Amino acid sequence: MSDSGELDSVLCPQCRRDLPRSEFHSNRRRPNGLAYYCKRCAAERSEASRRRRGISAQRRAPVPVPDGSKWCPDCETIKPLTAFARTRASASGYHSYCLLCHNARGNETKQRLYGGSREYHLRRRYGVGQADFDEMLAGQGGVCAICGAPDPQHVDHDHRTGWVRGILCFNCNGGLGQFRDNPVFLAEAITYLKGTTWQRVLIHPGVFQMCSPMRGRPPSRSS
Known part of the structure; x- marks a missing residue:
């Protein structure tokens, strides 16, 4: 003892x-x-x-593996540990397959089970498939639900509930995220733009003048 x-x-x-x-x-x-x-x-x-369970026997390296290296059973190559992704699920602290083989296996699985990476991404992150995406986009007339840009590709969802709200273009989807989906911030932004943006003002019938509440301030160097 x-x-x-x-x-x-x-x-x-x-x-x-x-x-x-x-x-x-x-x-x-x-x-x-x-x-x-x-x-x-x-x-x-x-x-x-x-x-x-019908799983084939584990393959072993045919030669001793030096310290700081690991054998990948897919490409049957001894590589440095930096070529393997880390994981806490393994006693060694690294995945069984090197990064290249690990990614290839992941892509093969996505193709076999979901028909491709796009379907896998949609289902895993948003709980919808490509068919659901196409149906929502058709319901919007094939354009961004906010600005009307054609062929939008981004799924917009409520970050609190996870519910999908619509299909947006890159700029509109990113804009909502930057404003943290807060209607108050968006309303304040509209008020700010109306108070600072140059606008056409009718001064005589058929005569317009560009005016701005910021008139009198020097223009920025990028103007």
């Missing part, structure tokens, strides 16, 4: 061997902080489970 009161060896219930604590994976949810089975038995049970 160690000075901390922990047993120096632990019994694996499958292989019935007393093994050092280093032969067990960590598991904070268990009283002793270790996994139920030793590493070898846990690997055997995992592989047996994969076979029962």
Whole structure:
């Protein structure tokens, strides 16, 4: 027994061997902080489970992998750890596949399950599909719901509830976001523009003059 009161060896219930604590994976949810089975038995049970589910056996690097590197089973290449995305779900702290293969797998899945990245993006973020998008756009006459620009491509939604409100062009969608979807801010912006923008004023029948409440102030250098 160690000075901390922990047993120096632990019994694996499958292989019935007393093994050092280093032969067990960590598991904070268990009283002793270790996994139920030793590493070898846990690997055997995992592989047996994969076979029962019809999943092919895990592939291993044919040669030793140096420190600071990792083997990608898709491209079968040893690459530096910087070529792998980080993840807390893995004991190594990195994804099984390199960035290139990981992205390729993601694109293949999106194509196979959703018919493409566009459908995947719409369903994952807004809960609508391309067919719903096309229907909403047709209901708007094929133009932006605010400015009337043709062929808008951005889904506008309420950030509090998630409900989709309409289809907007890039500028209008970004404008609402900059004003934080606040009608008061938008109304104040309208009042501000009316009070500062040059306007045509009728001074005689058929005669207009450009006037501005800001007349008398020097123009900006960019004017």
